[in-house]
Amino acid sequence: MVKKSYYSVQNILNFAVIDKTSIINRLMDKFEVHYANFKVEDEPGNLDMIFEIGKFKPKLSNTYNVGDGKYYFGQDYLYVPHEQCKGAKWRFEIEGIEASTTYIRISCNPLGRIFIVGNVIDFLIHFKLTEMGYPMIHASSLCKNNKAILFSTRGGGGKTTIALHLVEHGFGFLGDNFTILHKSTALSFPTSLSIFTYNLAPIIKNNLTQKQKIELQIKHLIYRMTKGYAKFFTKLNPRRVINNMCEKAKIEKMFIIFPRTDVIEPKIIETKKEEILDHLVYNQMLEFPLFNRYIYEYSYFFPDSPLSRHWETYKRRLNENLDNSTKYYKAIVPTRINIYTIEKLLEVINDGAN
Amino acid sequence: MVLTKNYRIHNILTIQINTQNKAKLPELNFPLSYFEVDEDITDPDIILNIGPFKPDLSGSYVVDHKYYIKDNYFHCSDTANGKASWKLEIIGFERPPTIINFHGKIRGIYQLLAPDLLVQDLALLPMIELALGLRGFMLLHAGGISKNKHAEIFVGRAGSRKTTIIMDSIKSGYRVLGDDRVILDLENYTVHSFPIFPKIFEFIVKYSKRENLSLYHKIRLLYLLREETSILPQIWENESVKLRSIFYLIFINKELKNLTINNKDALLLRMISNNIAELYTTVIPSILQRRAFPNYILAYSYIFPENNWIRLYNNILKTKIKQIIKTKRVHIGVVDNIQRAISTL
Numbered sequence: 001m002v003k004k005s006y007y008s009v010q011n012i013l014n015f016a017v018i019d020k021t022s023i024i025n026r027l028m029d030k031f032e033v034h035y036a037n038f039k040v041e042d043e044p045g046n047l048d049m050i051f052e053i054g055k056f057k058p059k060l061s062n063t064y065n066v067g068d069g070k071y072y073f074g075q076d077y078l079y080v081p082h083e084q085c086k087g088a089k090w091r092f093e094i095e096g097i098e099a100s101t102t103y104i105r106i107s108c109n110p111l112g113r114i115f116i117v118g119n120v121i122d123f124l125i126h127f128k129l130t131e132m133g134y135p136m137i138h139a140s141s142l143c144k145n146n147k148a149i150l151f152s153t154r155g156g157g158g159k160t161t162i163a164l165h166l167v168e169h170g171f172g173f174l175g176d177n178f179t180i181l182h183k184s185t186a187l188s189f190p191t192s193l194s195i196f197t198y199n200l201a202p203i204i205k206n207n208l209t210q211k212q213k214i215e216l217q218i219k220h221l222i223y224r225m226t227k228g229y230a231k232f233f234t235k236l237n238p239r240r241v242i243n244n245m246c247e248k249a250k251i252e253k254m255f256i257i258f259p260r261t262d263v264i265e266p267k268i269i270e271t272k273k274e275e276i277l278d279h280l281v282y283n284q285m286l287e288f289p290l291f292n293r294y295i296y297e298y299s300y301f302f303p304d305s306p307l308s309r310h311w312e313t314y315k316r317r318l319n320e321n322l323d324n325s326t327k328y329y330k331a332i333v334p335t336r337i338n339i340y341t342i343e344k345l346l347e348v349i350n351d352g353a354n
Numbered sequence: 355m356v357l358t359k360n361y362r363i364h365n366i367l368t369i370q371i372n373t374q375n376k377a378k379l380p381e382l383n384f385p386l387s388y389f390e391v392d393e394d395i396t397d398p399d400i401i402l403n404i405g406p407f408k409p410d411l412s413g414s415y416v417v418d419h420k421y422y423i424k425d426n427y428f429h430c431s432d433t434a435n436g437k438a439s440w441k442l443e444i445i446g447f448e449r450p451p452t453i454i455n456f457h458g459k460i461r462g463i464y465q466l467l468a469p470d471l472l473v474q475d476l477a478l479l480p481m482i483e484l485a486l487g488l489r490g491f492m493l494l495h496a497g498g499i500s501k502n503k504h505a506e507i508f509v510g511r512a513g514s515r516k517t518t519i520i521m522d523s524i525k526s527g528y529r530v531l532g533d534d535r536v537i538l539d540l541e542n543y544t545v546h547s548f549p550i551f552p553k554i555f556e557f558i559v560k561y562s563k564r565e566n567l568s569l570y571h572k573i574r575l576l577y578l579l580r581e582e583t584s585i586l587p588q589i590w591e592n593e594s595v596k597l598r599s600i601f602y603l604i605f606i607n608k609e610l611k612n613l614t615i616n617n618k619d620a621l622l623l624r625m626i627s628n629n630i631a632e633l634y635t636t637v638i639p640s641i642l643q644r645r646a647f648p649n650y651i652l653a654y655s656y657i658f659p660e661n662n663w664i665r666l667y668n669n670i671l672k673t674k675i676k677q678i679i680k681t682k683r684v685h686i687g688v689v690d691n692i693q694r695a696i697s698t699l
Binding site for chain 1: 411412413414415416417418419422433435436511512513604605619620623624627628630631634643644648649652653655656657659660
């Protein structure tokens with residue numbers, strides 16, 4: 001039972017997902033929910049990527065082998081035969097990394113369906129968008145009066161919490177996980193919200209169905225019982241709870257948020273573009289830890305390839321697509337985002353805003 | 355009860371390990387045994403304390419709910435796939451002197467045989483790499499052999515048969531600088547030995563014809579390690595020797611003809627990538643799967659982008675290796691098959 005679906009990211013990046021697996025394998029699939037807002041009915045004119053999920057035979061004829069079968073690398077080709085994390089297992093090949101249509105074949109066990117989104121598919125979307133001149137950053141974004149405000153943080157920094165609170169303050173919503181940058185404009189990348197008991201903003205709490213509330217409590221219990229080992233997020237389409245969605249807006253302000261112990265009074269300091277670029281790059285590198293390793297291994301054999309040079313390219317693209325018409329801030333905040341922090345941020349946002 | 359081990363890495367670096375664990379197999383528990391000295395070292399460059407400790411997390415930036423970072427300071431609570439869990443604190447994360455505090459638990463036989471191996475693989479070896487780098491030495495991931503006071507080193511990814519080439523060269527009278535790592539003096543172009551688990555390699559050379567040990571050999575190895583007798587210490591080259599050649603092991607696939615191998619910039623990038631890729635590789639894959647340390651460096655760099663780790667890899671090593679590649683004093687070659695590698699010598 002082959003399932004074909006098509007997706008388009010802002011009409012810039014188009015891809016197809018061909019699912020050849022059984023219903024059991026699809027049980028834990030997060031992909032459909034995660035990218036629901038990008039789904040399109042008809043096959044787009046040109047497909048930049050085609051993902052095939054299901055068993056496949058890798059094309060190993062022209063490859064170098066590392067560690068007796070740990071990785072296989074070829075010109076424009078990558079095959080990872082075994083990858084795993086906490087019971088999830090997957091393997092994948094990328095054929096035609098630089099080609100106009102890249103083929104990615106992924107085979108995984110049911111638990112693996114959760115991990116391949118963040119560890120394979122998201123990276124490739126990020127990689128392709130970077131190459132095209134639309135670098136993504138790990139940030140939530142909101143807009144008011146056609147101006148976008150971005151909050152870039154690592155996990156635990158409160159991207160989602162801040163975004164949802166600002167929605168309640170009348171801001172439009174572009175995304176809570178990644179935001180696409182292009183010529184000082186933020187383009188929305190509205191994937192599903194990853195909800196857990198610790199980041200329930202009022203707007204979510206008040207709009208959850210009974211089933212979702214129970215689901216959250218059960219997952220919290222599992223988290224406690226396994227001492228944090230098994231963390232299952234609940235995926236929620238932002239459109240279900242947010243009416244005011246935004247497609248794109250010129251970036252007025254960007255905040256890089258650093259939680260720190262011992263902080264009661266949040267400190268917000270204006271800074272320059274040059275000061276924040278490295279934080280954005282390392283943030284993105286930390287989002288894709290597995291792929292970083294593949295890149296270094298691949299670089300030994302193909303040091304001049306786009307994949308090997310990826311992070312240099314990424315920094316350059318960020319630099320090209322951000323300018324000084326945007327104001328940049330570093331915010332040192334308490335480790336638990338509270339109302340006071342949000343009010344302090346709003347003060348700075350509203351200061352000098354039209 | 356604290357067991358203390360002191361190490362002198364040639365005349366470059368001193369290390370002290372203090373552990374509250376009792377390992378049943380000390381030779382497996384202490385991979386740096388080649389450098390062990392009897393004296394009690396005052397002011398070691400790196401101290402590793404293994405046992406319960408109380409970290410000072412005041413004023414730390416928190417990254418990903420688990421990394422606590424301050425200037426020159428790192429702390430995390432981490433796990434490896436349900437097989438091990440630990441708390442790690444590194445004072446002097448980018449500037450020496452360095453104190454590593456570690457308290458962890460490994461599930462299974464390693465907790466009995468070699469409970470201290472985890473932290474040495476995970477954190478001590480990378481910190482040694484940094485300390486050497488800041489002193490002008492590169493802990494190069496390569497095999498190294500020497501004859502007549504000249505060294506040949508073989509750079510390659512895992513599985514490129516470095517060990518096979520080295521084992522073969524011993525028959526032609528070469529001594530070994532390292533089967534996995536060597537210390538390269540970036541100013542004088544000399545090479546110092548860096549054996550890890552020396553007795554295990556000595557065993558492979560003496561009793562097994564191949565790198566990968568059969569079950570019989572593994573059992574015999576465990577038995578011999580417990581005996582604490584010498585196996586074959588004379589294979590090691592203990593003096594520093596002049597670097598003569600660097601060989602890159604890339605077993606060329608005949609179809610990939612337009613691969614430019616001798617491009618000097620590419621050679622530079624290959625050597626750096628090889629070392630960074632090795633930061634991810636663990637000597638205990640049955641427990642760790644992959645090393646988390648590069649993520650610790652990234653988390654630290656996320657807070658403090660200009661730090662000695664980044665400086666080491668992006669500036670210092672690149673500049674020095676570029677000079678080595680350009681100089682006429684060192685021969686650079688690319689080896690495309692094992693037989694040719696062996697006959698080159």
